[in-house]
Amino acid sequence: MTKQTDTQMSDSTWNNFKSAAKDAYADGKGETVQSQNGQTIIFTLPEQIGCLADALVMFKNRNVNLTHIESRISKTERGSFEFYVNVEENETAPKDISLLLEDLKKFAKNVTYDHEEALWFPSKISDLDRLSNRVLSNASELDTDHPGYSDPNYRARRKELAALAMEYKHGEPLPKIKYTQEEINTWDTVLSAVLKLHPTHACKEFLKIFPSCGYKLGTIPQFDEMSNFLKVRTGFTLRPVAGLLSARDFLCGLAFRVFFATPYVRHSKTPMWTPEPDVVREFIGHVPLLADPVFAQFVQELGLLSLGAPEEWIKRISRIYWFTLEFGMIHQNGNLKAYGASLLASFGELQHCISDKPIHHSFEPEKTSQTSYPIEEYQPQYFVFESFAKATKKVKQWATAIPKPQSIRYNAFTEGIETLEDKERIMNLIREMKCDMDRVEDAIQKVH
Numbered sequence: 001m002t003k004q005t006d007t008q009m010s011d012s013t014w015n016n017f018k019s020a021a022k023d024a025y026a027d028g029k030g031e032t033v034q035s036q037n038g039q040t041i042i043f044t045l046p047e048q049i050g051c052l053a054d055a056l057v058m059f060k061n062r063n064v065n066l067t068h069i070e071s072r073i074s075k076t077e078r079g080s081f082e083f084y085v086n087v088e089e090n091e092t093a094p095k096d097i098s099l100l101l102e103d104l105k106k107f108a109k110n111v112t113y114d115h116e117e118a119l120w121f122p123s124k125i126s127d128l129d130r131l132s133n134r135v136l137s138n139a140s141e142l143d144t145d146h147p148g149y150s151d152p153n154y155r156a157r158r159k160e161l162a163a164l165a166m167e168y169k170h171g172e173p174l175p176k177i178k179y180t181q182e183e184i185n186t187w188d189t190v191l192s193a194v195l196k197l198h199p200t201h202a203c204k205e206f207l208k209i210f211p212s213c214g215y216k217l218g219t220i221p222q223f224d225e226m227s228n229f230l231k232v233r234t235g236f237t238l239r240p241v242a243g244l245l246s247a248r249d250f251l252c253g254l255a256f257r258v259f260f261a262t263p264y265v266r267h268s269k270t271p272m273w274t275p276e277p278d279v280v281r282e283f284i285g286h287v288p289l290l291a292d293p294v295f296a297q298f299v300q301e302l303g304l305l306s307l308g309a310p311e312e313w314i315k316r317i318s319r320i321y322w323f324t325l326e327f328g329m330i331h332q333n334g335n336l337k338a339y340g341a342s343l344l345a346s347f348g349e350l351q352h353c354i355s356d357k358p359i360h361h362s363f364e365p366e367k368t369s370q371t372s373y374p375i376e377e378y379q380p381q382y383f384v385f386e387s388f389a390k391a392t393k394k395v396k397q398w399a400t401a402i403p404k405p406q407s408i409r410y411n412a413f414t415e416g417i418e419t420l421e422d423k424e425r426i427m428n429l430i431r432e433m434k435c436d437m438d439r440v441e442d443a444i445q446k447v448h
Helices: 011-021 049-062 093-105 127-131 152-168 181-195 204-213 223-234 245-256 279-290 295-306 312-325 347-353 367-370 386-402 423-446
Strands: 039-046 064-072 080-087 109-112 239-240 256-259 329-332 335-338 359-362 382-385 407-411 415-419
Touching: 039 049, 049 080, 049 093, 064 415, 181 279, 181 347, 204 223, 204 279, 223 239, 223 279, 223 295, 245 256, 245 295, 245 312, 256 279, 279 295, 295 312, 295 386, 295 407, 312 367, 312 382, 312 423, 335 347, 367 386, 382 386, 415 423
Parallel strands: 239 256, 329 382, 359 382
Antiparallel strands: 039 080, 039 109, 064 080, 329 335, 407 415
């Protein structure tokens, strides 16, 4: 074990030290945004002779090396001290630390492995398997005010479809779903209604792509159909998910051009409204514009920005997602048009959004990222793009303030995330970019 120091800290120093020392814990997979202080553990011990020494023996027995230790008088446990310990990372750290934590919990109070797991992010597309089952709510946990809460058949159906999504792994064939006539009727109701408004309310990119989606009354498309439709156009694919994911986990998928989509259908009692995402909104609202190359780049950019970002920035990025992919609007030919999925798949809010009732702001990432929003009512305000390309540029400029120690890129050939942390990787990127620029130059010369 390395030499330790034992000092007491003020509240401000304690908080600053914790903040600076947080690290990622990735089970040996994915990428991490590293701090200089390794992984950290916090625990509370009574003020008794020998207590700390006994705890340190546990570290030694589990082959966990300390790099630093701090202490302060506990404000929650009278007559006790809180210890904040940095530990060294090594190949066996996850297993050793897990065993150490079990030992400490039998001996100390308030034992926490104080790491910022959220700073872990996938390095390859198959790593998304780790995220897809971390749903915040699922079929068996409908709120009491949910339209399907008192319908046992609906709850059973939700559970069935959730199981299909939970079992799916990257590389497997997407599940085939035999939708019921009741579900198809709900799809028909929504599709029939919004089709009446799309020609006058939807943006031109959506109107151009929508007919190619092949949507029709009487049938709900299969996931593999729509995923393949996107793959050949922008490289996006769909992945079934059992319910809502955290903002960070959902955004991670976008970085790989993977869109987590729910396979279930809203309750037939309220076909024109749903308190959560469903396959109707995913297909009618999201899929068409994910097939647009410029918009797809904007969407992936949000995902890439989230990788390794601190939690406060995840909240800000998720707000931009809300006011763009879900409730986004754009100026085209002097008129307000909708491109957000929650607008394009909602007859009522599609009418509301271009009326004079809500406030329409010009899209500025900083203001948008600081704006809160209601979830179960029409939006009182919207943020309006000049164009998708200009919005992407604005977001990239805004994102330069996100504190990250490394630059990252998505490699479409390997379907993986690369951290540009050494000269060799940067030079490889330059060579790839030069090849692309040579092709562009050649193409320009051939255009007459």
